[in-house]
Amino acid sequence: MNKRDLVKKQIGKGAMQCFEKFGLDKTTLEDIAQTVGLNKASLYYYYKNKEDIFVETALREGEDYILALQEKAQQRKGIENQVSYYMQARFNYYKKVLNMNRVSTDTLNKILPRFFELYDALMSREKLFLSELIRQAVAKGELAQANPAQIASVLINISDALKHSAEQKAILKRDPGIDYARSLQDMKLLVSLIFRGLKK
CATH class of the missing domain: 1.10.357 (Tetracycline Repressor; domain 2)
Structure with a gap:
C-alpha cells in the first residue's frame, strides 16, 4: 500500500468515527481533520467532500x-x-x-x-x-x-x-x-x- 492509500485509509477510519458519533449530515470536514490530525486543506487533496x-x-x-x-x-x-x-x-x-x-x-x-x-x-x-x-x-x-x-x-x-x-x-x-x-x-x-x- 502506498503513502496516499495509507493516508486515505487513516482519513476514512477517522471519518467513520465522526459519522458514528455525529451522523453524516452533522459531521464537518473540520471534525474529520481534527480526528485524523490533519488540517482541513489537506483533506481536499484526497477528497472533494x-x-x-x-x-x-x-x-x-x-x-x-x-x-x-x-x-x-x-x-x-x-x-x-x-x-x-x-x-x-x-x-x-x-x-x-x-x-x-x-x-x-x-x-x-x-x-x-x-x-x-x-x-x-x-x-x-x-x-x-x-x-x-x-x-x-x-x-x-x-x-x-x-x-x-x-x-x-x-x-x-x-x-x-x-x-x-x-x-x-x-x-x-x-x-x-x-x-x-x-x-x-x-x-x-x-x-x-x-x-x-x-x-x-
Whole structure:
C-alpha cells in the first residue's frame, strides 16, 4: 500500500468515527481533520467532500465484510440456506451502514451516484461468488440444470432494486428514515421461489 492509500485509509477510519458519533449530515470536514490530525486543506487533496469519504470508506469496509460473509455462507448446509443467509446478511449490512451513520434522505440522494460508480466492481465479485455456489449445487445434483451466472445476476440485481426502491420512496416522500422491512421480506420470498423452481 502506498503513502496516499495509507493516508486515505487513516482519513476514512477517522471519518467513520465522526459519522458514528455525529451522523453524516452533522459531521464537518473540520471534525474529520481534527480526528485524523490533519488540517482541513489537506483533506481536499484526497477528497472533494465528506460524502466522497463516506462512500469510498463504506465500500472498502463493505468489501472486507462481504469476504467474511462469503466464508460464513459457505459453511451453511444446502444451497438455499447458503444463498438465503448471504442475501439477507448483505441486505442488512448495507441498511446498517446507512442507519448507523444517520444518513438523511437528502444526503442519500446526493451520494447514490458516487456509490454506484464505485459499487460495480464489488457487485461483479458478489455475482461470481453466488454463481459458483449455484454451479457447485448443480454439479452435486442438488439443483436442476440452470444458468448459475444468470441466477446470481437476478438475485443481486433484484435485491439491490428492492433496497433502492425503499430508499427512493423515502427520498420522494422526504421521510427522515428508510423502512427496509418490506424489501427484506420480498427478497426472502424471491430466494424461496427461485430455489423452489430449481430443486429437483
